[in-house]
Amino acid sequence: MQIAFPSVKQPTPVQRRLIHAVLSGKDVLLKDKTGSGKSFALLIALLSQMRGSTHNERSGTGAKASSIKSLLLVPHRDLAYQFFYWIECIHRFMTLKQPLASIAQILVRDSSAPLREHLAPIQQTPPQIVIGTPQAVLEAVEADPHALPLDGLSTVVVDEADYLIESVPTLRDKYAMKKMAKKIERHPGPTRLLLNHIYGAPSEDSEGRPRTREKQIDRRRSQTTRKAPQLVMMSATLRNHLRRFLLADSGWFTKGHGTLVKITGDPSAYYPKEVEDSAIEDKAESTVGGTDVKHHVLVIDSSGHAHNIEGAVSASPEQASTALFKEPLKQSQTPETPEDIALREALDEGGILDASNYYALEAVAVAFGVDVPKLALLVLPSNAPVQQRVDVLRAFGINAHPLDVIKDGNGRSHLMQQNFDATDENPTLLVSTLASTRGLDLPQLSHVFILGILDGGVDSYLHVAGRVGRFGRGGKVISVLSERHEVVAKDGKVSARDEPRMMAAMLERMGITAVKYEDVD
CATH class of the missing domain: 3.40.50.300 (P-loop containing nucleotide triphosphate hydrolases)
Structure with a gap:
């Protein structure tokens, strides 16, 4: 890795915590300032997973060799290609090389070609990592549930989570908050829909009634064939209202002692110690x-x-x-x-x-x-x-x-x-x-x-x-x-x-x- 990127000398404490948590199979909620190397550390962790048994240990069953192991969701095409470029650079210096297409591929919407053309190489050679925009991935899944071999997923990453997941901010006007919440319920964004599909946590039950937090948790814990994939969410700005939704209402994170690691740029927070919610403050200057x-x-x-x-x-x-x-x-x-x-x-x-x-x-x-x-x-x-x-x-x-x-x-x-x-x-x-x-x-x-x-x-x-x-x-x-x-x-x-x-x-x-x-x- 240092040969490919000589300027990267050693990981920061936050990068160490992130890499350690991902390789330990923990869910991660990370907030740190821009420019701190979150995305690059995340990529190193995903590539390191390929060399170990973290995926199969997490899933509890032997994941199919032809299945995609990691799904990395990003807000736009250029960021997807940036991640892929980093992988491409590291791939050049790998000792035991495997085809790049078997390591990572991109799935984004592109006006120059229909989605099925971008999907064909992934179906032919399922990579370890798919990097895509939520809209493109959701379109592929909705068009054909079997279009993407996601049954072996062990890790899902949402980068720039606050941009991709809608949440209701705390306002003085409670009516306005309720109106915004209903709008999101009626028209959830592609990231919400995709995560609900992966984690089996719809916002409504079979009778159309809002699903409570307890029912969401029970539904997730009742999955016996395979544990839900590890979930990693990152951003420089994770506001309180979004964190509350993610941790209390989404049903996406695994509940239980030691299953979730919260990471901030606070230098006093060093793994394996977990950070309390109160340590993740909405201090913009930080x-x-x-x-x-x-x-x-x-x-x-x-x-x-x-x-x-x-x-x-x-x-x-x-x-x-x-x-x-x-x-x-x-x-x-x-x-x-x-x-x-x-x-x-x-x-x-x-x-x-x-x-x-x-x-x-x-x-x-x-x-x-x-x-x-x-x-x-x-x-x-x-x-x-x-x-x-x-x-x-x-x-x-x-x-x-x-x-x-x-x-x-x-x-x-x-x-x-x-x-x-x-x-x-x-x-x-x-x-x-x-x-x-x-x-x-x-x-x-x-x-x-x-x-x-x-x-x-x-x-x-x-x-x-x-x-x-x-x-x-x-x-x-x-x-x-x-x-x-x-x-x-x-x-x-x-x-x-x-x-x-x-x-x-x-x-x-x-x-x-x-x-x-x-x-x-």
Whole structure:
């Protein structure tokens, strides 16, 4: 493993606990800050299982040689391919090699080919590990219960669990909570449906009545032919309401003394000691990765001028090792010329690039050009057209690409790179939305740009910000916001959207203080 990834020297205490728990056949609920190596440690544990008898000991019966042993559920295609890439790298240096297809395969939805084409290789050569998105796996199972040989499953992993499993947050409005709960009951997401299928814990009994916690537990304990697969759930943000559902109401975790291990980034918690629920707190500040990650917020006014958010502080002498900008933000120095307006309108082929978006992208381009040594990431709102934004950035002279880890130039070549201090004459800016960003590990990433306020608020910010600061390194998170403005809804109603105020509230909740950009008013 160290030959494949020289930068990985030794596991952290949390990684040790995770690997130990998985190899011991325990259920695991893990919460640790972004960049702590959860996913990589999980993969090492799954590969190590293949060399031992953990699966058959867990299942109580001899699992079929042709059965899939581990199912790894991830929120998006790129993360699936990242896991597979790691396995591919390790496979090259295996002493006793077996075909890669017998170790791991991917099952995701892909517009270029129907699902059955992705499923055919898995049916022909069932791998030890299937890495897939819940929707693709569920579609395969619903189309044909025997399409995936899951009868020998011994481990199920849900990465980014809080993103994949809907739960009802604690609100002051109890009616709203009940309404949300009923909506989830009527239309459960693919991860819930898939886990209910695997663990035999439906939300309703045969007569359509809600299944109680006791009935769910009794149903699981009554399975005599084969014990339920080990369940591992991980995320940097596991809120109390989700944990309550998982542990008390889902019926997925095995109940009993010593069957469940709860792991956090608390350094005082070291295996085999288990962590109490009270130790897993909703402290957002504990989930921000890295050792010196600075958070900056630029507010773009209607004329395109960039300003620091109100309340931002000057960097301390210890922090200000180098100037963030080698030159002032150009677009804040002069008013927009007729030529600038013509360029903006020419770039707006689809009629969806308004002035505020244009100015925000211009600010990103300037900051990127003067400050990024090799690699940065721009995360857009979920409804933003990625390729159109890429075209605009390229018009500004930026080497921008849509994030796609399948392609070397669009992300794959940057996975698990070891040369952290490398610079590039033509740095790369990868562009994505939140949906295709969670969990990705790009160690050379030094800057993350966030356009606007992302759906999901604090949790989304934490996951995106966590793309920097890998291996304990520093980094910069740069949010680019529009000043307070009016928004017209589809029904014609006009409301005010105050992004700076929203961001200030989020930063306060996370315990983060924005740091001023140098040379910005």
